[in-house]
Amino acid sequence: MVSATFNKIEMKPKEYKSEIKPVWCPGCGHHGVLASVYRAMSELGIQPSDFINISGIGCSSRLPYFVKSYKMHTLHGRAGAVATGTQLARPDLPVVVSGGDGDGFSIGGGHMPHMARKNVNMTYVLMDNGIYGLTKGQSSPTSRREMKAYITPYGGVEEPLNPILYMLTYGATYVGQAFAGNPKMCAALIKGAIEHKGFAYVNIFSQCPTFNKLDTAKFYRGLVEEVPEDHDTSDMENAMRLARRPDGKAPVGLLYQEDRQTLDEAMAGLVELVGGSADYDLKKIIDKNRP
Amino acid sequence: MLKQIEGSHAVAEAVGLCRPQVISAYPITPQTHIVEDLGTMVKAGKIENCEFLLVESEFGALSACIGSSAAGARSYTATASQGMLFMMEAVYNASGMSLPIVMTVGNRAIGAPINIWNDWGDSMSARDAGWIQLFVEDNQQAVDVHIQAFKLAEELCLPVMVCMDGFILTHSYSQVDMPEQGQVDQFLPPFEPRQVLDPAAPLSMGAMVGPEAFTEVRFLAHHKQREALDLIPRHAAEFQSIMGRDSGGLIKEFDCAGAETVIVTMGSVIGTMKEVLAGMREEGHSIGALTIRSFRPFPSEALIEALKDAKRIIVFEKCLAVGMGGIVSMNVRMALQDFPLHVHSVIGGLGGRPITRKNLRRLFEKGLNDQLQETHFHDIDMEIVNRELEREKEQRQSGSIAENILHDVGVVAAAKTI
Numbered sequence: 074m075v076s077a078t079f080n081k082i083e084m085k086p087k088e089y090k091s092e093i094k095p096v097w098c099p100g101c102g103h104h105g106v107l108a109s110v111y112r113a114m115s116e117l118g119i120q121p122s123d124f125i126n127i128s129g130i131g132c133s134s135r136l137p138y139f140v141k142s143y144k145m146h147t148l149h150g151r152a153g154a155v156a157t158g159t160q161l162a163r164p165d166l167p168v169v170v171s172g173g174d175g176d177g178f179s180i181g182g183g184h185m186p187h188m189a190r191k192n193v194n195m196t197y198v199l200m201d202n203g204i205y206g207l208t209k210g211q212s213s214p215t216s217r218r219e220m221k222a223y224i225t226p227y228g229g230v231e232e233p234l235n236p237i238l239y240m241l242t243y244g245a246t247y248v249g250q251a252f253a254g255n256p257k258m259c260a261a262l263i264k265g266a267i268e269h270k271g272f273a274y275v276n277i278f279s280q281c282p283t284f285n286k287l288d289t290a291k292f293y294r295g296l297v298e299e300v301p302e303d304h305d306t307s308d309m310e311n312a313m314r315l316a317r318r319p320d321g322k323a324p325v326g327l328l329y330q331e332d333r334q335t336l337d338e339a340m341a342g343l344v345e346l347v348g349g350s351a352d353y354d355l356k357k358i359i360d361k362n363r364p
Numbered sequence: 365m366l367k368q369i370e371g372s373h374a375v376a377e378a379v380g381l382c383r384p385q386v387i388s389a390y391p392i393t394p395q396t397h398i399v400e401d402l403g404t405m406v407k408a409g410k411i412e413n414c415e416f417l418l419v420e421s422e423f424g425a426l427s428a429c430i431g432s433s434a435a436g437a438r439s440y441t442a443t444a445s446q447g448m449l450f451m452m453e454a455v456y457n458a459s460g461m462s463l464p465i466v467m468t469v470g471n472r473a474i475g476a477p478i479n480i481w482n483d484w485g486d487s488m489s490a491r492d493a494g495w496i497q498l499f500v501e502d503n504q505q506a507v508d509v510h511i512q513a514f515k516l517a518e519e520l521c522l523p524v525m526v527c528m529d530g531f532i533l534t535h536s537y538s539q540v541d542m543p544e545q546g547q548v549d550q551f552l553p554p555f556e557p558r559q560v561l562d563p564a565a566p567l568s569m570g571a572m573v574g575p576e577a578f579t580e581v582r583f584l585a586h587h588k589q590r591e592a593l594d595l596i597p598r599h600a601a602e603f604q605s606i607m608g609r610d611s612g613g614l615i616k617e618f619d620c621a622g623a624e625t626v627i628v629t630m631g632s633v634i635g636t637m638k639e640v641l642a643g644m645r646e647e648g649h650s651i652g653a654l655t656i657r658s659f660r661p662f663p664s665e666a667l668i669e670a671l672k673d674a675k676r677i678i679v680f681e682k683c684l685a686v687g688m689g690g691i692v693s694m695n696v697r698m699a700l701q702d703f704p705l706h707v708h709s710v711i712g713g714l715g716g717r718p719i720t721r722k723n724l725r726r727l728f729e730k731g732l733n734d735q736l737q738e739t740h741f742h743d744i745d746m747e748i749v750n751r752e753l754e755r756e757k758e759q760r761q762s763g764s765i766a767e768n769i770l771h772d773v774g775v776v777a778a779a780k781t782i
Contacts, residue, residue, distance in 0.1 A: 130446075130478075146478065149446060150421070180390070180421040180450070208391035211400070212418060224391075224403035224418055362760035 081118035086111035089121065093138045102253030102279030102290065103132060106200050107139055109259035109277075110171075114140075116264050125168045127156040129181060132207050133173035133200035133279070150181025153188045153197060157336075160195045162355070164337040167267050168195040175205045178214040178234055189243035189272050194335040196266040196273045200253070201236060202281035203288045210284030220287045237328060238316040240274040241309065246331040247273035248312065250324060252293045253280065258325060265327060271335050278323070300326035307331065365542050371503040371533040372397030374540045375442075375468055375526075378507040380411045381548040382466075382514045384440045385555070386432035388417040388425045392447040393480050394530035395470035399442050422447035426454035426467070433463040434569055436560035438514065441465065444530055445472035448486040452493070459494030459585065461569055462558070464517035464524075466510065467495075471631070471682075472530040473715040477766035481716020482530040483682040484631070487659075488691050494585050496524040496592050497660040498612070499630040503528075503538050508611035509657075511543065512599050514552055519595060520588055521558045527659075529632040529682075531716070543607055551606050589661045596658050614663035616655045617670055619645065623652030625732060626671055628696055629680040630656045633712075633719055637680075640724045649732060656692065664699035672703055678731045680742070682713040689739035712742030719743075748772050 089111040097103045114124060121141035128134035130149035137144035147155045152170045160168040177185060177199050188197065203220065205211040211224045214234045221228055240248050247269040249262040259277055266273030278293040304311060304326075312329040334342075344350065367374070376398045379387075387406065389399035406416035415432075419425050422443050429439040443451060448469060458465050469487050473479040487497055498513060500506045506528045513524040528534060559569070573581055593614065600612035618638055620626050627637060634655050644651050654670055656663065671677060677700070679693035688694065690709030697707045708731060713719045723743050730736050748769055755762045762768070 148475075149450075182420060205391055208393060208396050211391045211396075214420065224400045226404050226407050359761075364759050364761050 080120045080123060082120045083118060084115055084121075086115040089114050089141050091139055091141050095139050096135060097132060098281075098283045100280070100282040100290075101132070102202060102277070102281070102293075103136065103200055105253035105256045106133075106171075106198065106259060106277050106279055107136060109253075109256045109263055110136070110140055110198070112256065112260035113263040113267065116260070117267060119167065119267075123166050125156075125159055125163070125166055127152045127159065127168065127170050129172050129176040130207070131173040131176045131205070132281075133171055133202075134176060136171040136200075150176055150179070150184070152176065153181060153184045156195050157184075157188060157191075157193045160193055161337055161340070164194065169267065170195065170197045172197070172199055173206075173213075174199065174201045174203060174215040174236070175213040178236065178239075182214070185239070186243040189240055189245040189274070191336040192244065192246055192271045192333050194271055194337055196263070196269075196275065198263060198266070198275045198277065199236060200277050200279040202279050202285055203233070204281050204285040206281050206284055216285075217287060220285065222284070235316060235318075236276045237274070237324075238313060240276075241313050241316055241329055244272075245274045245329075246271035246333050247327075248316075248329040249274070249327045250276045250278075250297075252278045252297050252325055254290050254294060255325070262327060269330065271331070271333055296321075296323050297325040298322035300324045300328060304328070365544070367540050367542050368537055369503070369540050369542075370397065370535060370537050371506055371528065372470075372535065373401055374503050374507050374542065375510055375528070375534075376401030376405065377542060378510045379440055379466075379468075380405050381543060381545055382440075382511055382552055383438065383554070384411065384414055385437035386415050386417070386429065386439045388419055388428035388432070388439070388441050390419055390422050390425045390443075390447065392422065392444050393470075394472055394482075394534045395442040395444045395447075395468060397534065398468055398470070402440075422451040423454055426451040426458060426465070429465045429467075430454060430458050430461065430463055433458070433465050433557075434461065434559055434561065436555075436557040438518075438555040439463075439465045440467070442468035442470065443486075444470040445474055445480075445486045449474060449489060452490065455490050455493045455495065457570075458523045460581075462521045462588075464514075464521050464555075464557075466513045466517055467523065467525050468510070469525050469527045470530040470534045471527050479715040480530075482532055483714045483716070484527070485683055485714075487525060487527045488683045490525070491660055491691070494522070494589065495660065496520075496522055496589060496658070497527055498524065498596075498658055499527045499656065500533070501616070501632055501634050501655060501657075503533055503536070503540050504609070505611050506533060507540055507542065508603060508607065508609060511548055511552060512596075512603055512612045514555075515599055516592060516595055518555055518557075520592060522588060522592070527631070532632045541607075541609065547606050551603055592658070592661050593663060593665070612657065614656075614658045614666045615670060616657060618653040618655075620652035620654045620670055620674075622650070623674060624650040625652075625676040625678065625728075626674045627651070627653040627678050627680055627728070628656065628667075628671075628692070629653065630659060630692065631682070633680065633682070636719060636721055637724060640721050640728065644725070644728060651728065651732070659692070659695075662695050662699065667696065667699045668703070671700060671705065674705065676731065676734075677705055677707045678710055678728070678736070679707060680710045680712055680727075682711075684711050684714065708736045708740060709738070710736065710740045710742050717743060745773075
């Protein structure tokens with residue numbers, strides 16, 4: 074079901090490391106996510122220049138710097154919207170957003186349902202640490218009420234958001250969840266997401282040992298439970314039931330996958346319907362001025 | 365009470381002393397410490413009868429203040445840079461609805477390219493938005509001007525922005541004389557809103573206004589803001605009578621009277637300038653300085669009075685109207701248009717570029733020798749600029765400017781793609 078027709082190349086995971094060393098704190102779950110991205114890219118055989126990695130603002134939004142890739146560091150919350158534009162302009166290349174819970178569900182929350190319902194053919198890897206790390210520890214939309222931060226010294230007053238239930242509700246066609254401490258599963262989900270045709274959402278619990286003292290790696294290890302082997306990934310109802318964390322366990326693995334017309338396909342269909350055609354060849358323009 | 369305190373903490377304490385009723389905020393560097401402190405103070409009961417909301421964006425932060433202020437609550441928020449831009453629609457909304465909200469702006473550059481350091485690009489983007497904009501020079505003024513800002517906002521029913529240089533003030537520790545609660549209460553009476561949510565006297569806000577009345581509504585916004593030109597000095601005098609300090613006001617002169625050359629600026633850079641200018645005066649140069657403390661409304665008459673006898677004005681500003689030049693200098697030129705004065709425009713300190721005594725001294729000497737360009741970029745490396753221009757001339761797909769320049773200045777890693 075690979076939709077993006079990128080050139081295959083043989084590269085080891087470590088060869089995808091850029092010259093910039095990660096600046097995350099020791100023990101940050103994002104290191105695990107990064108390793109998973111390298112691994113997924115290697116398994117897919119993606120040429121770095123064909124891999125479009127877009128991010129917003131936050132600790133997790135630094136990820137593209139550390140990956141040999143075509144990258145764009147955009148505005149806080151806007152990575153998904155920018156990626157939508159990029160994907161429509163270059164449907165032949167894999168577009169991957171990496172961001173965090175604050176970036177995606179707080180300030181960028183307005184874009185989330187629309188990427189899902191439009192089924193933009195892209196991957197959204199959300200590193201969920203339940204806190205704003207870059208601004209040094211404020212509660213985020215996925216913070217538990219019990220979490221104390223400097224700005225909320227007695228805990229929060231709001232219920233945390235359930236990212237995967239949200240994405241299932243709004244029509245994402247690939248929804249998975251993992252824990253950064255299990256890079257193998259993270260890599261498999263990211264790989265599957267990139268291969269998937271449509272809007273793929275991967276939620277990764279990624280501990281912030283510096284500012285979130287509640288959601289530790291140990292906590293996440295105890296929280297997660299693999300999706301049952303007999304779970305049918307086309308069963309939306311059961312995916313939603315699992316996403317609601319029955320017995321208090323957060324499901325990890327692939328919860329849902331569906332084959333549905335993507336936004337670029339729908340738009341191409343519209344052009345065909347009205348008998349129009351694009352009268353320029355982007356590739357020719359690029360080739361003409363290539364350095 | 366004298367305290368050795370970080371600028372942000374001092375501002376949070378000052379805002380707390382003003383007895384705000386609703387504070388709504390979203391974290392953004394470099395203002396985060398202010399609202400973090402306020403959040404803690406509210407939760408700890410140090411600020412009574414106050415609600416603290418941590419919202420999902422800056423747009424949400426100011427929007428919540430619009431709602432609370434319209435319901436009659438003394439409302440406060442803080443922001444910076446991209447946050448300011450993201451809330452811009454609400455910025456206009458707040459002033460358009462005459463809501464006396466006070467907002468701190470921890471002045472920071474606007475991207476792209478991403479930059480967390482200080483300049484005035486953020487506040488300047490809202491200079492025509494109908495908010496009063498007060499710039500402060502140090503952390504003592506930051507404290508004092510916030511207290512005055514609530515009084516000004518509430519008397520005029522207009523929102524007020526207090527602009528303080530990000531990091532240089534927000535994150536620096538200095539000695540601040542923190543007012544007592546009784547002193548603040550004496551200066552700032554309890555909020556008596558002009559608009560309240562009163563079910564006994566319902567009203568509607570935010571009505572659509574067409575061509576039949578829009579000009580008059582806008583004129584009134586302008587007219588009301590100009591009233592602050594009288595109120596700001598009056599409040600500063602009243603503040604001084606209670607606190608014993610000269611803080612606030614429209615402008616501040618530093619050995620400006622009789623000086624042939626006057627440096628006009630805003631914000632914290634005057635601290636370094638004062639030292640340089642003192643040395644130059646000792647050497648016999650006739651040079652002084654002036655800071656604009658109220659940028660909106662713009663104090664044209666006060667500037668005329670202070671500058672009319674000078675021969676040369678050098679406006680030093682940390683902002684740029686791309687395609688035009690200096691923003692503050694544009695305003696100064698307009699104020700002084702009837703006087704035969706040459707106003708030089710100097711753009712400096714963009715994105716946190718250090719402004720040192722050494723480079724200021726060089727700049728002022730150039731100014732005294734009439735060697736400044738029409739729009740002069742302070743401490744710029746034209747070799748780097750020209751290299752990029754050449755690159756663009758030679759190659760259509762020459763890459764992104766910011767990353768190319770980073771590469772040129774030696775920050776290779778950040779510029780490296782693959």
